[in-house]
Amino acid sequence: MQQLAEHPLSRGLYPLGIGYYNQAAGHHMERVEHDDYLMIYCLEGAGLLQVEGLKYSVHAGDLVLLPKGVSHSYRALKSRPWTIYWAHFHGEDARAFYEHLREPRQSAPLLLTSLGFQSRLAGDFEALLELRESTYNLNAYICAANQLRQILTHIALLQPLMRNRDKAESVDLERVHSLMQAHVHEHLSLDTLAQSVNLSKYHFVKRYKELTGTTPINHFIQLKIERACHLLDTTGNSINEIGYAVGYEDAYYFSRIFKKIMGVSPSQYRSMRTGAYAYRGGGPR
Incomplete structure (x- = not known):
């Protein structure tokens, strides 16, 4: 990852690790020291998150973004274990993306926002996973770094749309299409x-x-x-x-x-x- 941290096309933002867990029963993690940024997008089920002593519930359609330097723990709910995409990332622009995506006047040391089930977002995560599995060379890494940037900028577009969406929609196509993509x-x-x-x-x-x-x-x-x-x-x-x-x-x-x-x-x-x-x-x- 040192190449990505130094290359002009990726040093602003680059992934350190990415993955997908399907109905991850028993999944749990605890970090007292956290030296990168973490993003979790929950597609199904639910999980419990604790950040610096504060507890949060994470449900299907929620996106979590944790900055570096905050102690945290999380686990899948036993009765309905979550299905999630996740990515650890860093870079010179990572903090700016985190601040850009946070809700106005939010004081908690994290972003927890409901995006609903977005098929394009799920597709972007899938594309990021495919890059992880491709030939390991610098061009593939740079492509993954810019795919991550696309995901974060897409989330910024989705946030105001989700706040104003019609709650009475009879069929949530984004939910259906996200499940298909996943x-x-x-x-x-x-x-x-x-x-x-x-x-x-x-x-x-x-x-x-x-x-x-x-x-x-x-x-x-x-x-x-x-x-x-x-x-x-x-x-x-x-x-x-x-x-x-x-x-x-x-x-x-x-x-x-x-x-x-x-x-x-x-x-x-x-x-x-x-x-x-x-x-x-x-x-x-």
Whole structure:
């Protein structure tokens, strides 16, 4: 990380560690000395946070930002363990971002804000995780640093919108789409999506289609294929590995779904980068 701390394109803000915990039962942490900045975005469940003796509850849709130098502890709620993205970061601009995001006149030594379920924000975290898994070189690190900057600036845009949002919205699409983004690498049932917005499966599908023009499962598949295209474009992973990374254990079935959406097979799609295969059109991307 010394390279990032010194490079002019990353020294302002750079990640030290990033991750994703799914229903993290038993997850807990305590730090008496904290020498970097910590961000937690809770997608599901709940957790308990204590900062310099003050206690807070963290619920689905909440974002926590802790500055360096504050003692703290946190843990997942036993009855409803949280699902979270997290990132430790530092840099010359880290303090300025923290102060920029804090609520006006907030005296507590942290930011705790409700953003709701933001699909784009979840997607940004997923992109940051992908960079963590990419080839470890300076360019990948610099890209991750600027992806982190994008996440923090996006949060600044979301805060006033969330304060003024309509609480009576019948279907929280951001909640649904955030769950899809968070689970794009695995299976996600229609029952789980419907339960997330407190609707029966029938009424959920009906309302979702009225709002979006498609079904929730079709949209989820579309997200998986978009992620697969990104992996085909940016990695040398095999077709089997990419299918598995987006939740398809059967490579043949993955190829069928991919071709149905894209009009070409995964291998043909990858060949288009080198000109070995000419794209002649297909389904919507």
